[in-house]
Amino acid sequence: MADVHAEAAAPRTTGRGETLRPPVTQVGLLAWLRQNLFSSPFNTILTLFCLWLLYQTVPPLVQWAILDANFVGDSREDCVSGGACWVFIKARFGQFMYGFYPLSERWRINTAFVILILGLIPLFLPRVRHKIAIAAALLIVYPVIAYYLFYGGAFGLRVVETSLWGGLFLTLVIAGVGIVASLPLGILFALGRRSDMPIVRAVCITFIEVMRGVPLITILFMASVMLPLFLPEGVNFDKLLRALVGVALFSAAYMAEVVRGGLQAIPKGQYEAAQALGLSFWKMMGLIVLPQALKIVIPGIVNTLIGLFKDTTLVLIIGLFDLLGIVQAALTDASWIGFATEGYVFAALGFWVFCFGMSRYSMHVERKLHTGHKR
Amino acid sequence: MTFPGGARLVQISMKLDLAPPKGDAGEFGNVERMALKREQLGATPAKPAPWNDPRVRAVAYQILTLAAVVLFFAYITHNTLANLERQGIASGFGFLDKAAGFAIPQTLIDYSEQSPNARVFWIGLLNTLLIAGIGIALATVLGFSIGLARLSSNWLVARLATVYIETIRNVPLLLQILFWYFAVLQALPHPRESMAFGDLFYLNNRGFYTPKPVFEDGAGWVALALLVAIGAAIGVARWARRRQEATGEPFHTVYAVLGLLIGLPLLAFLATGMPISFEHPEMGRFKLDGGLVLLPELVALAMALSTYTAAFIAETVRAGILSVGHGQIEAAHALGLKHGQTLRLVVIPQALRVIIPPLTSQYLNLTKNSSLAVAIGYPDFVNVFTGIVLNQTGQAVEVIAITMAVYLTLSLLTSAFMNWYNQRMALVER
Numbered sequence: 001m002a003d004v005h006a007e008a009a010a011p012r013t014t015g016r017g018e019t020l021r022p023p024v025t026q027v028g029l030l031a032w033l034r035q036n037l038f039s040s041p042f043n044t045i046l047t048l049f050c051l052w053l054l055y056q057t058v059p060p061l062v063q064w065a066i067l068d069a070n071f072v073g074d075s076r077e078d079c080v081s082g083g084a085c086w087v088f089i090k091a092r093f094g095q096f097m098y099g100f101y102p103l104s105e106r107w108r109i110n111t112a113f114v115i116l117i118l119g120l121i122p123l124f125l126p127r128v129r130h131k132i133a134i135a136a137a138l139l140i141v142y143p144v145i146a147y148y149l150f151y152g153g154a155f156g157l158r159v160v161e162t163s164l165w166g167g168l169f170l171t172l173v174i175a176g177v178g179i180v181a182s183l184p185l186g187i188l189f190a191l192g193r194r195s196d197m198p199i200v201r202a203v204c205i206t207f208i209e210v211m212r213g214v215p216l217i218t219i220l221f222m223a224s225v226m227l228p229l230f231l232p233e234g235v236n237f238d239k240l241l242r243a244l245v246g247v248a249l250f251s252a253a254y255m256a257e258v259v260r261g262g263l264q265a266i267p268k269g270q271y272e273a274a275q276a277l278g279l280s281f282w283k284m285m286g287l288i289v290l291p292q293a294l295k296i297v298i299p300g301i302v303n304t305l306i307g308l309f310k311d312t313t314l315v316l317i318i319g320l321f322d323l324l325g326i327v328q329a330a331l332t333d334a335s336w337i338g339f340a341t342e343g344y345v346f347a348a349l350g351f352w353v354f355c356f357g358m359s360r361y362s363m364h365v366e367r368k369l370h371t372g373h374k375r
Numbered sequence: 376m377t378f379p380g381g382a383r384l385v386q387i388s389m390k391l392d393l394a395p396p397k398g399d400a401g402e403f404g405n406v407e408r409m410a411l412k413r414e415q416l417g418a419t420p421a422k423p424a425p426w427n428d429p430r431v432r433a434v435a436y437q438i439l440t441l442a443a444v445v446l447f448f449a450y451i452t453h454n455t456l457a458n459l460e461r462q463g464i465a466s467g468f469g470f471l472d473k474a475a476g477f478a479i480p481q482t483l484i485d486y487s488e489q490s491p492n493a494r495v496f497w498i499g500l501l502n503t504l505l506i507a508g509i510g511i512a513l514a515t516v517l518g519f520s521i522g523l524a525r526l527s528s529n530w531l532v533a534r535l536a537t538v539y540i541e542t543i544r545n546v547p548l549l550l551q552i553l554f555w556y557f558a559v560l561q562a563l564p565h566p567r568e569s570m571a572f573g574d575l576f577y578l579n580n581r582g583f584y585t586p587k588p589v590f591e592d593g594a595g596w597v598a599l600a601l602l603v604a605i606g607a608a609i610g611v612a613r614w615a616r617r618r619q620e621a622t623g624e625p626f627h628t629v630y631a632v633l634g635l636l637i638g639l640p641l642l643a644f645l646a647t648g649m650p651i652s653f654e655h656p657e658m659g660r661f662k663l664d665g666g667l668v669l670l671p672e673l674v675a676l677a678m679a680l681s682t683y684t685a686a687f688i689a690e691t692v693r694a695g696i697l698s699v700g701h702g703q704i705e706a707a708h709a710l711g712l713k714h715g716q717t718l719r720l721v722v723i724p725q726a727l728r729v730i731i732p733p734l735t736s737q738y739l740n741l742t743k744n745s746s747l748a749v750a751i752g753y754p755d756f757v758n759v760f761t762g763i764v765l766n767q768t769g770q771a772v773e774v775i776a777i778t779m780a781v782y783l784t785l786s787l788l789t790s791a792f793m794n795w796y797n798q799r800m801a802l803v804e805r
Contacts, residue, residue: 036528037529037531039528039529046527046529046531046532047529047531047532050529050535051531053535054535196433197433197437197440199437199440199441200437203440203444209786210779210783212786213779213786214743214778214779214782214786215743215744215746215747215757215782217749218761218778218779221757221761221778222779225765225771225775226455226772228458229458229772230451231454232457233461306545310546310547310548313547313549314549314747317747317749324547324549324550328553340554340557341562344550344554344557344558347550348546348550351546351550352542356541356545359545
């Protein structure tokens with residue numbers, strides 16, 4: 001590598017017409033090291049400290065997670081080498097994915113997710129037309145299909161109570177419902193907060209500030225304890241539905257603030273021009289203002305969605321078994337006690353993949369939609 | 376395409392229709408045509424139909440909203456009252472005076488099982504504030520270090536900081552709390568084999584043991600001296616600043632302040648006969664005796680909250696420092712300021728303007744997130760009050776209302792501070 005750089009660098013000439021190579025310390029790997037790792041005594045100390053830190057953490061970690069780990073077997077007796085016991089994850093994998101969903105019915109979840117992915121693919125391909133129609137179908141038709149596939153009760157499908165739902169499946173259901181519900185609700189609340197009508201504005205501000213001011217756990221407590229009190233006698237709300245209502249309202253408030261930021265960033269001229277064209281309020285918002293406003297706040301929206309995805313873990317406190325909840329439950333199983341680290345590492349990896357993926361995708365979208373507002 | 380706002384447009388166009396200049400016969404035909412146009416549009420174009428009038432609509436919408444909200448609340452109040460009556464649950468705040476009847480593992484003020492529920496409220500609140508205080512202090516230090524590390528010219532340091540931030544930010548906080556509590560702290564040795572740090576600090580699976588300060592008579596004087604020293608330090612700093620602004624003469628503020636803060640309390644401490652001593656934890660037969668014990672729940676929560684929030688603070692700090700234009704630094708160098716002075720006098724004051732508002736909201740987030748304590752059993756406000764007291768009394772409405780009021784107060788205080796700070800710090804432009 002050093003040689004390549006040395007040749008690429010412009011040669012110097014001496015008076016006698018020979019060319020001299022630049023000094024070794026100015027080009028190539030050595031120069032890079034000097035510039036980036038050892039530029040000053042303080043930097044050298046920092047570098048050495050970091051190397052020591054890496055030496056202290058990475059080899060033992062690799063040793064534990066891969067070299068000494070146990071991958072084969074089906075009970076804790078197979079975990080003898082002292083490294084990570086991935087056998088535990090393997091044995092419980094089905095549960096971590098589907099919860100207590102009956103084994104014979106799991107194909108229903110798989111089918112629903114395959115349909116979702118098949119529906120999403122055309123949205124990401126640049127050449128496909130009628131994207132709005134596909135998206136609308138996904139938003140309106142798909143939830144109905146998914147509901148009947150997941151819950152059953154029609155078309156000869158057995159009913160699977162929501163108390164049996166769990167694992168990554170439940171996490172995705174809560175996150176999905178939260179995302180689909182919170183965006184339109186959030187837009188409505190944001191518009192309400194910017195409205196000229198004092199009563200509408202007051203209602204929206206109160207809702208947003210109360211939701212944002214309290215921790216999600218209180219909202220979930222409220223949803224699980226108070227919602228049954230609010231309903232007339234005999235009407236019973238499913239526990240999952242209560243959690244969904246709580247999560248959706250909570251993230252709607254955060255979404256509203258993000259959207260409001262976008263609305264405020266649109267210059268007044270855009271509103272006035274739309275009004276001068278004679279557009280009604282909803283046409284002005286739908287055709288002129290919101291498309292621009294939402295584009296500006298994509299990073300904020302995705303941040304809220306990542307937050308929402310992470311917050312779904314809180315449902316374990318009110319007794320639902322999402323991915324983390326089911327891992328936590330599996331850890332207390334007497335036949336697998338002592339493998340907490342493996343369980344948490346697996347769950348963390350699961351959440352990390354989704355959250356990191358979302359943040360990268362938002363960066364990509366931001367670049368793609370970037371139409372020169374920024375310099 | 377139809378324009379629902381068409382009536383309004385016509386109104387506007389009528390206003391713009393200027394009358395033709397008088398005595399200009401040539402324009403007569405034009406006027407006639409205009410009259411015709413007006414006739415077609417209706418002779419009195421001023422008022423739109425009531426259902427198209429924006430003002431009427433606004434009032435109608437608001438009445439509808441108000442009615443919907445009022446009806447909604449009336450409906451749920453009615454149902455709630457009926458349900459409570461059927462379940463035989465009392466209402467009102469009388470439960471606050473009843474004995475709590477359960478033990479709390481960490482109480483900063485006196486408490487026994489006979490204490491009223493109102494006492495539980497204060498204990499929970501103090502425990503929440505304690506964990507928030509510890510978490511904020513640790514997260515700030517860690518977050519600023521990592522934020523600066525991410526901007527470091529040292530490639531390795533910057534990369535490590537990035538990896539830290541991207542890992543921690545994308546994993547749920549609750550998972551991290553459970554990890555610290557069940558995977559790290561439970562794996563610590565038993566009290567007999569405690570990890571010792573120089574005979575002063577011990578760490579085992581029962582918690583973190585530190586020396587406990589013991590205050591005797593006269594300790595109040597030391598505290599008073601500390602307060603006086605803080606007051607004097609602020610005074611000196613102000614005076615030095617005013618003098619420098621007036622005359623340009625700098626003053627050794629740092630040394631003077633340090634001297635005051637350390638010297639005065641030390642003097643008082645010696646003068647009153649050393650009234651503060653430390654009780655060290657001693658290894659007993661089965662466990663450690665004495666000293667101050669931090670619950671393992673507290674340690675796990677503090678670790679998780681501070682490492683998690685630090686990742687967010689780091690990004691805030693990075694954004695703040697990057698927001699200071701490069702020209703500012705070059706200008707400072709051109710004025711002859713040294714590197715440290717540039718940082719202290721030019722970069723940091725401008726960066727703080729950007730950093731502080733999001734930083735405050737991170738602090739608030741940390742405080743709210745401390746309610747996740749309920750998952751590992753640290754006796755914070757949500758755990759002891761919203762959890763146990765609610766379960767024992769069944770008075771969900773009152774308890775949840777109080778809980779919300781507490782957190783709303785905290786968040787309103789925070790936003791009040793932010794508004795005050797923003798006003799103070801706002802750029803004064805010409």
